[in-house]
Amino acid sequence: MANRKKKPIKLSSIDEDLLTVLLGRELYGLEMLDYINPDRPGLPLTYGSIYPALNRLEKKGLIESRWGDESKGSSGARRKYYKVTGLGASCLSDVQNYRLILAQRPSFG
Amino acid sequence: MDKNDEHKRKVKKFWQIKLTLAIGFIGSSCLLLFVVKGLFQTSKEHSVPQTILNMKAEIKPILKSLGSSEGSLVERKKDIKKMEDISKKYNLEFSHHWSSTLFYVMLLEQTLSSQNDLSENELKELIKNIDISLWNSFKSSLLEKYFARCLKRDFERDLERHFEPYFEKYFERDLDQYLFRYLKHDFEQYLNQYLELDFAQYFKRDFVKQLIQTKWWLFLAEQGESPKIKREDLKQISQSIIEEINKALELEMSQKYGLDLTIYQDFLTTEKKQVKLIQFSMLAILSITVLMLSLLFLIRQRNQGVTWSMTGMYLFPEECISELEARYERLKSDEDNSAWEIRLIMLWEILILLKSIYIQVAIEDLFLPSKNKRD
Numbered sequence A: 001m002a003n004r005k006k007k008p009i010k011l012s013s014i015d016e017d018l019l020t021v022l023l024g025r026e027l028y029g030l031e032m033l034d035y036i037n038p039d040r041p042g043l044p045l046t047y048g049s050i051y052p053a054l055n056r057l058e059k060k061g062l063i064e065s066r067w068g069d070e071s072k073g074s075s076g077a078r079r080k081y082y083k084v085t086g087l088g089a090s091c092l093s094d095v096q097n098y099r100l101i102l103a104q105r106p107s108f109g
Numbered sequence B: 001m002d003k004n005d006e007h008k009r010k011v012k013k014f015w016q017i018k019l020t021l022a023i024g025f026i027g028s029s030c031l032l033l034f035v036v037k038g039l040f041q042t043s044k045e046h047s048v049p050q051t052i053l054n055m056k057a058e059i060k061p062i063l064k065s066l067g068s069s070e071g072s073l074v075e076r077k078k079d080i081k082k083m084e085d086i087s088k089k090y091n092l093e094f095s096h097h098w099s100s101t102l103f104y105v106m107l108l109e110q111t112l113s114s115q116n117d118l119s120e121n122e123l124k125e126l127i128k129n130i131d132i133s134l135w136n137s138f139k140s141s142l143l144e145k146y147f148a149r150c151l152k153r154d155f156e157r158d159l160e161r162h163f164e165p166y167f168e169k170y171f172e173r174d175l176d177q178y179l180f181r182y183l184k185h186d187f188e189q190y191l192n193q194y195l196e197l198d199f200a201q202y203f204k205r206d207f208v209k210q211l212i213q214t215k216w217w218l219f220l221a222e223q224g225e226s227p228k229i230k231r232e233d234l235k236q237i238s239q240s241i242i243e244e245i246n247k248a249l250e251l252e253m254s255q256k257y258g259l260d261l262t263i264y265q266d267f268l269t270t271e272k273k274q275v276k277l278i279q280f281s282m283l284a285i286l287s288i289t290v291l292m293l294s295l296l297f298l299i300r301q302r303n304q305g306v307t308w309s310m311t312g313m314y315l316f317p318e319e320c321i322s323e324l325e326a327r328y329e330r331l332k333s334d335e336d337n338s339a340w341e342i343r344l345i346m347l348w349e350i351l352i353l354l355k356s357i358y359i360q361v362a363i364e365d366l367f368l369p370s371k372n373k374r375d
Helices: A013-022 A029-036 A047-060 A086-104 B002-044 B050-067 B073-089 B098-112 B120-128 B132-152 B155-182 B184-194 B199-203 B207-222 B231-257 B270-303 B308-315 B318-333 B339-364
Strands: A063-070 A078-084
Touching: A013 A029, A013 A047, A013 A063, A013 A078, A013 A086, A029 A047, A029 A078, A029 B318, A047 A063, A047 B318, A047 B339, A078 A086, A078 B318, B002 B270, B002 B308, B050 B073, B050 B231, B073 B098, B098 B231, B308 B318, B318 B339
Parallel strands: none
Antiparallel strands: A063 A078
């Protein structure tokens, strides 16, 4: 049986940032922004900026979520905590390895 | 689940009532604006005495009837008489000069036509009632010219031969006949010099001269001569006279009562104006009452226990509400931020979130697999 070729997973820069932050941690949205925004070049991210990325990563199976306790607000809405899956960790390491190879590649000509 | 449903029902009812009250508030505000505008306009409108409205009702049909080319000369003379009577009744002067001129033109038109409703005696009687003062003033100016010319030749001889016998015996009665017999050539030359034959243009410039012109033609027609004018041209003149009468009436009404008959089609009497003002006042009271009540209920709704977070549960997923609440708490705890700054930041966050959820995520979900885990 021929091995099924692994479908390549595309990662944007925000996706990479989120996977990097969530590696070895379980965080909710605002906490992720507390890690990402300091010293970040360009505009600081808001929760609305990372929400589509979180949704995308969750649906691709790179991260997983769980519901937390009820918040202290009047609405009683619960927080969602995210963490990286094995697939997510593997994708991230592939991307980081590629960058290392790229940096060490000799110049042509 | 039941708690969630009850929660949603409570929020839904809150916003439905709020929307209804808001619509009532806006509607009553618009009604109030309309009423205030109506009140302002009505109070500015001129109210006229009923007598003036009666006058307008009496005179307009007559002018309309005179303006049409139907009707015999006798009927049209009756209409002219009625117009003069109305003018006198309401102490107006718009028919002064005009009615006699109109009659002359109509009379001339009739005289030149094949049909004549008047008998010879009636015609002579009518000609007698021509505005004598104007006719005499013209005659005297003509005679002055003639005398001036006679002074160059033999004044005494001409005076003795032509004028004296007639002046004493037949002064007014036969002077016209004399003028016709001896001074017809001079008369016509005088007219040609001062009254251009193109009377249609001349008419609008000088009423008196046109009157004289018309009387001269009438005189010629009465003497059996045919003045060189067309009947259609006379109809044009009579139409012009009707227009001039209308303008004179409008000008007089404007000067006397400050009314412009061309603009105001429906005048308000004092009583109608009062009724209109009362109606507008009642509408104003009603709209203010609805306005105050809707405002009162809107304010009372503030303490219903429905917060923005509860409302937000309808628009955003649960995790987004908790994140927004946490963000709000952080901004509040930071003393550097003023209340308005916090509101602006939260508004910006909400807008970005709305765009992300309803546009970006909605499009991306079309190309992504469904979630493996269920909540």
